[in-house]
Amino acid sequence: MSSVAEPHQADDGHGPGGGLAHRVPDLGALELLLAVARLGSLGAAARELGITQPAASSRIRSMERQMGLALVDRSPRGSRLTDTGALVTDWARRVVEAAECFDAGAQALRSRRDSRLRVAASMTIAEYLLPGWLLALRAERPDTAVSLHAGNSAAVAERLLANEADLGFVEGLSVPTGLDSVVIAHDHLIVVTAPGHPWARRRRPLAASELAATPLILREKGSGTRQVLDSALGGLARPLIELSSTTAVKAAAVSGAGPAVLSELAVREELAMRRLVSVPVEDVALARDLRAIWPTGHRPVGPARELLSLTRG
Amino acid sequence: MSSVAEPHQADDGHGPGGGLAHRVPDLGALELLLAVARLGSLGAAARELGITQPAASSRIRSMERQMGLALVDRSPRGSRLTDTGALVTDWARRVVEAAECFDAGAQALRSRRDSRLRVAASMTIAEYLLPGWLLALRAERPDTAVSLHAGNSAAVAERLLANEADLGFVEGLSVPTGLDSVVIAHDHLIVVTAPGHPWARRRRPLAASELAATPLILREKGSGTRQVLDSALGGLARPLIELSSTTAVKAAAVSGAGPAVLSELAVREELAMRRLVSVPVEDVALARDLRAIWPTGHRPVGPARELLSLTRG
């Protein structure tokens, strides 16, 4: 029951030129570029990253050679980004930020035991929201060791009640007894298809009956997403296929296998890139709350309170 | 006049443990992990990336050692991700996607001459939107060579009229004569502050007069963002400091220097991570259109039409 079982997908150009890694400078080089942009000098950037000035000079130079672009204007009294360098640096910043989220998440997965704050979260929240929160928390309280356990809503509640976690995050319809909660955000399930699908060009909203009558790509029964959909349609959702992870559902939908129902959190990126298109729906209650939960009476204090305050919009 | 001149900022933990690059696997490893997730086998993933099976095996193993996490369940008939591996892979996917955007953008900056589609775009669009569009275009038309030139709105128009570009993207109030256009999206300028600023806790919307009376962190006169703000306030915006790039303005605002006015495109990430907070505003027309533009009479065809169709919501 663990996870990924993805269908074939016809996308991504694994064409010639070899992997991304040969065309994109590695993270260390991008980090260095950001430091140069911020500090205005190769030497200063080198010091900040704990390397020597010649190392920085050589690394920036080979990055420019690799990309075929002049990124930095060197002068005897400092270095500034060129115009294209500024643009490249902005794109690089996004890569580094994603890597920082990765790192924050990985670190939380690693430090299981001796953590000052033990968090349990549902898959969707752990995937899309939590790394950013952890990063923000680290910015304010750099020495707070956080541990993370991801699972379904029931598992999260269980861990809290067993005192194996201090704070939980779930997306669901109801809160288990013995737990207090606060709504931290709202989420909507939305219907998505590949851009080529007939529904993609629909202007008139889909009726609930139509949705219930159409075979859909769905998460397995028991997942939070599926529960909300079944309840909204009165237990009637017809699966085209059932997949055990959000990722697999997205991949199937992108490949054109059919319409899928997913959290808007999960498909924001795909919508922005037009890999998926949202289909308007009427009359169906696909909203759900994202909640922070904790054992009744143990109102969050210290790091837990800090993290909680970061999550509220 | 080129670019970045960032003020001091007290954030990011350049603390111990050395750079990100030592804690996060490099792009090649992340790419490999995604391939393993998708294909269900180390050997198959290795083949897809054009390396040998032992190389893949060793690389995954050292990634697991580096992170201190078991990512893959190996068996004599294939490999599957562990639960934590699935989570890590989802985070890795975001890093790789950011790198793909970086690559698409860099490639467009590089191929200046012999391109089938020459695009000119304003800075904001080039920074935040265009890489995604280029990636989507590459997915559909892998062999379309695109070149990109970024500049302010006037420069974009100039390039189009001089037949140095086929398609332009600008965010602005008006369209120069000699050019046709279509609105592809709507953008709003928003007022943001660091979370600690008094305005951050404001519930009651800010009046235009209040905004005009307060010194703000702003882009330089002549930028599209500044033009819209000045016009909305009747030419009255009072600068606290003027900076020459969106990035510098964001950094100043994050560090708490004061309130800033920026496109919501530019601060979406910062808002999500609570590094900045949006301040409600009333009575001020801060909306602006994002437009695709082209020389009158040369309606986009071929690759230009293709790209245009990807940008419309």
Place this chain on the structure above:
DNA sequence: CGCTGCTCATAAGGACAGGTTATGCCTCCA
């Protein structure tokens, strides 16, 4: 039952990237 085909693991060697120290040149400023 043993062959064939798939999987992953290990071992030994080579290429290269990225780091270091040492040094030189340029420019601004006191």
Place this chain on the structure above:
DNA sequence: TGGAGGCATAACCTGTCCTTATGAGCAGCG
């Protein structure tokens, strides 16, 4: 006219990642 800070080059070292060659576990089939 030093001195300080900036960048570049050269020579060398080391670790990482790749390769080829080989071994071993599990499945299906004649």
